[in-house]
Amino acid sequence: MSEPKRPSGKPATINDIARLAEVSKKTVSRVINNSPFVKEDTRRRVEAVIAEHGYSPDPQARGLAFRRSFLVGMIYDNPSPNYVVNMQQGVLDAVRGAGLELVVHPCNRASDRFLDEVRSFIVRQKLFGVILPPSVSEDDRVVQILKAADCPYVRIASVSLDVPECMVVTHDSRGAARAARHLAELGHRRIAFISGPDSFRSSHERGRGFQDGLAEHGLKLDPAYVRKGAYTFESGVEAAAELLALPEPPTAIFAGNDEMAIGVMKAARDAGMDVPGDLSIVGFDDLPMASRVWPNLTTVRLPIRDMGRMAAEKLTAGLHGLDAATMIQPEVDPSLVVRDSTTGPRP
Known part of the structure; x- marks a missing residue:
């Protein structure tokens, strides 16, 4: 034959x-x-x-066959550029091997046109699927738009908000509790907290976990030592300056992310204080900058690049014959990375 x-x-x-x-x-x-x-x-x-x-x-033929482009969207509203870049790298790690490309859509959740712009982006690009990092991932209105467009999605959030195949859970409260235990075990009692913005679920989860960790050592977070930040360097500087000007300033500050923690470092230097001799500082995220500032920053590590990769792997699981609900890692466990910015308080 x-x-x-x-x-x-x-x-x-x-x-x-x-x-x-x-x-x-x-x-x-x-x-x-x-x-x-x-x-x-x-x-x-x-x-x-x-x-x-x-x-x-043929990408066009494939797109016609699936009635979609071969683009993965990432819709984000996050003030930390380092966080966003790390997340993008993780998504790219996964989609490059699947014949897909990444297209990003920065947005402003406070804008009156936020939902219209998101809807237009999804429909116009005919996306293969969408990755939703915090805080967009926490907005059920966006999820309803994606469902109406029959567009697959994966959410990254500090708590579970959806079915397993659509979630990567980061358990931010666990990491914040570990930061609290670390400072309490060093002997700190005047401990301050700079939160992120209220619009981020992670801000609330990190605050809750931090208070839980202090409670394990018989400590309470004094409201006088709490300030609200915006997950930006500038808000960290401003909040820390207020805290360090108190009659009895804190001996340790936990900032809700690394950007603010590095702002705390600047405020401490401006006040003539030594870090960590006069003030211990802990951040959250473990961005690359945390090991590049001096002193190196003690922080809670979230594997942000891995989180982006995991979300993209869930989104593309079907292309590889995988079950996103059971075969892709569903969550991460934050860990404390102790460096040079924390020590016990002066006698």
Whole structure:
């Protein structure tokens, strides 16, 4: 029996590759998308046929077939550029191997046009799916827009807000409790907290966890030592300046993210204080800058790049024959990274 041939003079199609390799179109698609659920000898046979006939998937044809583009969207409203860049890198780690590209959409949740702009972005791009970092992930109105557009999504949030296949949970309260225990065990009693904005669920979870950690050591967070920040460097400077001007200033400050913690460092230097001799400082996130400032910042580590990768892997699980609900890591556990910005209080 002679070997099946494809029409000469025409580019090979996925049907040609499937026929010549004697497999189904679905198997060819899985090989193209690097699915682990293909036998090695089958993969080699299909790849050999693809190479022989110079086949490459047509993105437009694929998009028409799925009635979507091959773009993954990331919709965010976050004042920390370092957080956003790390998240993007994680998403790219996952989508590059799946034949997808990332398109980002910064937004302002306080804007009157926020929802209209999100809806327009989703419909206009015909997105394959969407990654929602905090705090957009916490907005159920955005999720309803995505559901109405039949657009898959994955939310990253400090608590579970959705079904497992649509969630990466970061458990921010656990990390904040570890920060509180660290300061209490060093002997600090005048401990201050600079929160993030009220519009972020993470701000509330970090505050709650911090108070729980203090309570384990018989301590309470004095309202006089609480200030509200905005997850920005400038708000950290301003809040810390107020705290350090108190008649009895705190000996330790826990800032709700690293950007604010580094602002606290500046305020301490401006006040002529030594860190950590006069003031211990703890941040949250463990952004790259935390190990590059002096003294190196003690902080709670959230693996932000990994979180972006995990969310994208859940979104693209179907391309690889995986079950997003059970086969992709559903959560992360924040850890405390002790560096040089914390020590016991002076006698």
